[in-house]
Amino acid sequence: MEYRIEHDSLGDVQVPADAYYGVQTQRARDNFHITGIPMAHYPRLIEALAYVKQAAAEANASLGLLEEGKCRAICRACEDLLAGRLHDQFVVDVIQGGAGTSANMNANEVICNRALELMGHGRGEYRHLHPLNDVNMSQSTNDVYPSSLRIALILELRELMDAMRHLQKSFARKGEEFADVLKMGRTQLQDAVPMTLGQEFTAWSVTIGEDVQRVDEAEDLVYEINMGATAIGTGLNCHPDYTRTVTEKLVALTTLNLKTSPDLVEATQDTGAYVQLSGVLKRVAVKLSKICNDLRLLSSGPRCGLNEINLPPMQPGSSIMPGKVNPVIPEVVNQVAFAVIGHDVTVSMACEAGQLELNVMEPVVGYSLFQSINMLRRGCLTLADKCVSGITANRERCRELVEHSIGLVTALNPHIGYDRAAEIAKEALRTGGSVYAIVLEKGYLTREELDDILKPENMVRPRYICRK
Known part of the structure; x- marks a missing residue:
């Protein structure tokens, strides 16, 4: 050489x-x-x-x-x-x-x-x-690097929000597709009350949409830059009009609504926007991971689990168990979330480590934020395209679980009272009998009343009850 x-x-x-x-x-x-x-x-x-x-x-x-x-x-x-x-x-x-x-x-x-x-x-x-x-x-690393980092983060965040919207739409489409699939809702992994599979998927779409808004709000904090601060914010070695001029030039070049911080000394040492942004990215990760946990639970089986939905088979799941297919896409997004949570800890520690007029730890802050944003972006696209878009519903399985669930008894509370409803639930659980048959046997309600009350379709939305 x-x-x-x-x-x-x-x-x-x-x-x-x-x-x-x-x-x-x-x-x-x-x-x-x-x-x-x-x-x-x-x-x-x-x-x-x-x-x-x-x-x-x-x-x-x-x-x-x-x-x-x-x-x-x-x-x-x-x-x-x-x-x-x-x-x-x-x-x-x-x-x-x-x-x-x-x-x-x-x-x-x-x-x-x-x-x-x-x-x-x-x-x-x-x-x-x-x-x-x-x-x-007219520059210093101390205004060039943080200003560049913020511009880069804005550009990256826009791509992340696009990916999140793509995932949001994927869940929304499934919400419409599964709107007529009746299933049992669960709380604390126990039978709760009926709902539709469409309501479950729509809820995931809504929660991702909320997080798009939170990312957009966090992005707003990043638009404030400190160009013209030079070393510590005093503007040493630059023209009096340089700060205003360079910001105007940056806005024209980037088409971003960048603005000069009102106090350049404060801006040169402050990293609060990174802490806020990292916290929002952690929020996205935590909620994505929860959704992936739900997808894994609902698809568990295929014979010995809930088996209410089928995830698209992406690859053989075992080197020893023939025919096994694992939920590899939700699993990898879970791991993305764990990494993002770890990066948030790094950002928190690095921002806390600033001293006096400068935080020298911004390179690891930038690295951590870029990693989190890029992994979340790819994770959202992967989850949407390789998992959610191909999910199918096991309609008969969902219906069967509803009809045999003790949770139906909740609908009887307004009609026979909590104590009698609890008594019926315990007996159904002990004997294996149906809620319907036990209520009839005890004479608490007529067949016509039961047919109307226990019709699962009547329990997935608010309904006026006329008490006698």
Whole structure:
């Protein structure tokens, strides 16, 4: 491999001759062998950094601080990144020390060397365009990294909400399909009262829809950025009009409703939006996992379980038990939920670890949030397309369980009183007899009254009862 020599304040470093990154990226590459996941794994973060760097260049040029030729070259390099080019040059591990300095420098150096190339110069010829003096002008890692992280999170969250809506619609369609399937509802895993399978699936659709709203609300907090804060929020080394100008440029480039924090000192140290967002992602995970538990229970069997629904068979389930098919899709979404819950703990600890004017733990915050969002997005799509869309109902099994359930006795409470209803339930359970036959035998109600009261279809919605 051929190398070029680059220099920083610590000395000389060999950088691969064909690399667009430079000396500080190379040092970070050597220092941080942590996850094995480079920044290139998160293209939205690279796009966000490109937006920030282009907005900064345009702002500095409009304020007379950056030469127009240099600005054009920087912007063209950023446009390359936005088009998906050179992402492989973002080689720094996503978890890194330095509060994101290595991520910022990776962006500065790649953009600078691509801009130099566009200007007709060689990589590393920083006398013509400098990664710090020009690409990083009026900036600090402490405003670039969190602002980029927030932009990337917004872009990722939009894809997550799309996936959640897709899953929501899948459950809603099944709710309509199963609207006439009568089944027994359960509380505490015991027979409760009748309902329809459609009501069960519709409820899952509604709960996912509610969580889409909660994610959207949490996203609103992420729109506040701290560009122009520089090191700690005081705006040292930037033009008085830079903060307003760079935010305007960012809004124009991203079409996002970004806004400058009213207090940049507070914004540079505050990570509350990440805590809030992570908590909402945990909420989504917990509720998704509960739904998957329900799907596994309702499909359990096929002979020795509830067996009220059939999940689509996705793969053989055992290396020793022929014919066994497992609920692998709900199982994998359960595991997604467990990982998201763990990431929430990481985000909480990292945000708590901030000290004075800066939280240096934002790289692990970003990594954890990206992991949670991406896993939830893929989990929702997988659950919708490989499980929910193919679920079928065992109609006869559902009806049989309703007709033989002790839970029917609940409908008799308003007519014969709680004590008599409990007596009938105990006798039916002890003897194996039906609720219907026992009530007739005891003469508590007539056959006509029973037929009307115990008709399961009359018990799945509110019904006016005229007491005698």
